[in-house]
Amino acid sequence: MRSLLEFVRKGNDLKVTVIVTLKADVLDPEGEAIRKVSRSLGYEAVEGVRQGKFFEINIEGGTEQEAKSLAEDLAEKFLANPVIEDYRVERVEL
Amino acid sequence: MRSLLEFVRKGNDLKVTVIVTLKADVLDPEGEAIRKVSRSLGYEAVEGVRQGKFFEINIEGGTEQEAKSLAEDLAEKFLANPVIEDYRVERVEL
Numbered sequence: 001m002r003s004l005l006e007f008v009r010k011g012n013d014l015k016v017t018v019i020v021t022l023k024a025d026v027l028d029p030e031g032e033a034i035r036k037v038s039r040s041l042g043y044e045a046v047e048g049v050r051q052g053k054f055f056e057i058n059i060e061g062g063t064e065q066e067a068k069s070l071a072e073d074l075a076e077k078f079l080a081n082p083v084i085e086d087y088r089v090e091r092v093e094l
Numbered sequence: 095m096r097s098l099l100e101f102v103r104k105g106n107d108l109k110v111t112v113i114v115t116l117k118a119d120v121l122d123p124e125g126e127a128i129r130k131v132s133r134s135l136g137y138e139a140v141e142g143v144r145q146g147k148f149f150e151i152n153i154e155g156g157t158e159q160e161a162k163s164l165a166e167d168l169a170e171k172f173l174a175n176p177v178i179e180d181y182r183v184e185r186v187e188l
Contacts, residue, residue, distance in 0.1 A: 013141055019148050034149070038168055045154045045164060047107055052148035054113050055128070058141040070139060074132055
C-alpha cells in the first residue's frame with residue numbers, strides 16, 4: 001500500500017520556489033564573470049548578469065498561504081542572508 | 095548626456111531568467127541538508143528540497159525570441175551541465 005499512500009500524500013503537497021538574489025547595490029563578481037565570458041564568446045548583447053540561488057520546496061498539507069509563509073520563514077532563517085540578499089517566494093502549479 | 099543615453103539603451107533591454115536545476119534522478123545533497131535542517135527546526139511539513147541556480151540576464155536590443163534564444167545558448171554552453179542539469183528560460187517584464 002506504500003505507493004498508494006505516497007500518491008495520496010503527494011496529492012496534498014504544495015510546491016513553492018524561493019529565489020534568493022543579491023540586493024541591487026551589492027557587487028556580484030560571479031555574475032560579472034559570466035557577463036565577461038558571454039561577451040568574449042561573441043554574445044555582445046549581454047549587458048549584465050546577476051546570479052542567485054533557487055530552491056524548490058515540497059510542503060505537505062496546509063493551504064497555499066501556509067506553504068508560502070513557511071517558505072518565507074525558511075528564507076529569513078537560513079536560505080537568504082537578509083543583509084545582502086533579497087528573496088521572493090512563488091507558488092508552482094504541480 | 096550619458097544618463098540619457100543609458101536611459102534610452104535600458105529601454106531596449108530585455109530581462110530573461112535562466113533557472114538551472116539538477117535532473118530529477120540526480121542526488122541533491124545540499125537540498126537534502128536543507129530539508130533536514132528545516133525539520134530539525136520544527137518545520138515538519140517540509141517534504142523535500144531541491145536546490146538550483148538562478149541567473150538574471152539583461153540583453154540589449156533584439157526581440158523577445160532572440161533574447162530567449164541567446165539565453166538558451168548561454169545555458170547550454172556554460173550555465174548548465176546538460177549531463178546532470180536541466181534549465182529553463184523565462185522572460186521577465188521590466
